[in-house]
Amino acid sequence: MTPAARVQAAIDILDQVVAAARGQGASADRLAAEWFRQRRFVGSKDRRAIRELVWSAIRACGEVPASGRAALLRLAIDDPSLASLFDGSTYGPAPIAAGEPVAEAGVMPRWLADTMAASGLDTNEQAALLGRAPLDIRVNTLKTDRDTLASDLPVAAETTAAPHGLRLPLGTAAESWPAFADGLFEVQDTGSQLACAALGAMPGESVVDLCAGAGGKTLALAAAMGNVGRLLACDIDRARLQRLAPRAERAGALAETRLLDPGREPEALADWQGQADAVLVDAPCSGTGTWRRNPEARWRLTPAAVQRYQAMQARVLDVAAGLVRPGGRIGFITCSLLDAEGADGLAAFLARHPGFRVDPVVAPLGRAHGGGWRLSPYHDGTDGFFFARIVRV
Structure with missing residues (x-):
C-alpha cells in the first residue's frame, strides 16, 4: 500500500470506531481486526502502520470526533508529512479543504476531566491514562x-x-x-495482581470469586490457596464463565463454577450464606483505569453509565456481605479511578452495613485513598485500580 492509502484505510477504520462509540457498538480492536480480516491482501507492515495511525488518532481526540477524517486531521495539524498524504491520489484521501472539521484535541471529554479532577487526579494523571500499557x-x-x-x-x-x-x-x-x-x-497486569493479592486468600479457606468473568483472578486465587480449600467462581455471563474451565485445566487450578441469575444471586448461593472466609468482588465498572488498552472507551462513557455502575457495585457488594462469615473479609476491586466507582461505593457500603469495617491495605505500589488503596499509570506504571479489604466484625 502507498502511504496515502494507509491514511485512507485508517480513516475508514476510524469511521467505524466513531460510529461504534456513539452507538455502544464493538470495540476498536474488534473493528480493526474485522477490517483486516476482510482484506487479507494487506501486509503486516501496512497493518502495523495503519493501526498506529488509528490508535494515535484515538488518543489525540478528547471528545468524540465528527468522523474518522476529522480525527486524522487532528494528527495532520501537527505533522506536515502526514498532511501531505491528503493528496487525492488513487486510494488516498482527498486534499484538505479550507475550514473543514478537525477533531478537538484533548485527553478526554470535559465532563470526565472534571470528574477525574474531583477524584484527585491532576492533568498528569489524566494524560497517563492514554499512554502505552506494558x-x-x-x-x-x-x-x-x-x-x-x-x-x-x-x-x-x-x-x-x-x-x-x-x-x-x-x-x-x-x-x-x-x-x-x-x-x-x-x-495479568501487575496492578491486577496486587489488587487480587490484597484479599489474602490462604490454603484451606473457603473463597468466592463473585464476579469471576473468564477467571483471571480466580486462577490467581487458586495459586494463592495452593489448590487447598474450596474456591467458587461465579458470574452472570455464561459465555465468559465457560472460558474458565479450559484456562483452569491448563493452569492446574481447582475451582468450582456457578452461573448466577441477575437479581437472584442470594438464592443461588444459599449454601454459602455466612460460610465464606473471603469473597472477591471485582466489581463492574467503567474501566477508566484500563484506557491505555482501549482508549476509545472514554468516548463511550456517560454520567448515566457511571450511575448504573454505582448501582451494580452496591448490589454485588450487598450480595457479598451475606456470604461472609464473622471475621471473614471482602476484597472490593474496581479498575476505575473515579471515586464514584470506588471510594464513594466503599463509604456507602459501610453506611449500609455497620457490621463491617475497613481493614487497612498496604501494597508495594500505590497509596492510600478513600479508605482503600489506589494504583495509577502515572505513579505506578500499572493499570488504574482502587481496592479495599473489608472485614465482618
Missing part, C-alpha cells in the same frame, strides 16, 4: 516459580512489584509460547 504476566506458582520461569523465557523479563509478576518487552507474543500452553503463566 505487558505483564503472573507466574503460576502451582507449576513453577518466578526465577525459574524468567530464566527459561526466550526474552529478557523484569520482575515487578507483584510477588509473582514479570514484565515483558512490548509486542511480545507471549501467548504463543509453549510455556503459556503449559500453564506456567497468565497475562
Whole structure:
C-alpha cells in the first residue's frame, strides 16, 4: 500500500470506531481486526502502520470526533508529512479543504476531566491514562516459580512489584509460547495482581470469586490457596464463565463454577450464606483505569453509565456481605479511578452495613485513598485500580 492509502484505510477504520462509540457498538480492536480480516491482501507492515495511525488518532481526540477524517486531521495539524498524504491520489484521501472539521484535541471529554479532577487526579494523571500499557504476566506458582520461569523465557523479563509478576518487552507474543500452553503463566497486569493479592486468600479457606468473568483472578486465587480449600467462581455471563474451565485445566487450578441469575444471586448461593472466609468482588465498572488498552472507551462513557455502575457495585457488594462469615473479609476491586466507582461505593457500603469495617491495605505500589488503596499509570506504571479489604466484625 502507498502511504496515502494507509491514511485512507485508517480513516475508514476510524469511521467505524466513531460510529461504534456513539452507538455502544464493538470495540476498536474488534473493528480493526474485522477490517483486516476482510482484506487479507494487506501486509503486516501496512497493518502495523495503519493501526498506529488509528490508535494515535484515538488518543489525540478528547471528545468524540465528527468522523474518522476529522480525527486524522487532528494528527495532520501537527505533522506536515502526514498532511501531505491528503493528496487525492488513487486510494488516498482527498486534499484538505479550507475550514473543514478537525477533531478537538484533548485527553478526554470535559465532563470526565472534571470528574477525574474531583477524584484527585491532576492533568498528569489524566494524560497517563492514554499512554502505552506494558505487558505483564503472573507466574503460576502451582507449576513453577518466578526465577525459574524468567530464566527459561526466550526474552529478557523484569520482575515487578507483584510477588509473582514479570514484565515483558512490548509486542511480545507471549501467548504463543509453549510455556503459556503449559500453564506456567497468565497475562495479568501487575496492578491486577496486587489488587487480587490484597484479599489474602490462604490454603484451606473457603473463597468466592463473585464476579469471576473468564477467571483471571480466580486462577490467581487458586495459586494463592495452593489448590487447598474450596474456591467458587461465579458470574452472570455464561459465555465468559465457560472460558474458565479450559484456562483452569491448563493452569492446574481447582475451582468450582456457578452461573448466577441477575437479581437472584442470594438464592443461588444459599449454601454459602455466612460460610465464606473471603469473597472477591471485582466489581463492574467503567474501566477508566484500563484506557491505555482501549482508549476509545472514554468516548463511550456517560454520567448515566457511571450511575448504573454505582448501582451494580452496591448490589454485588450487598450480595457479598451475606456470604461472609464473622471475621471473614471482602476484597472490593474496581479498575476505575473515579471515586464514584470506588471510594464513594466503599463509604456507602459501610453506611449500609455497620457490621463491617475497613481493614487497612498496604501494597508495594500505590497509596492510600478513600479508605482503600489506589494504583495509577502515572505513579505506578500499572493499570488504574482502587481496592479495599473489608472485614465482618
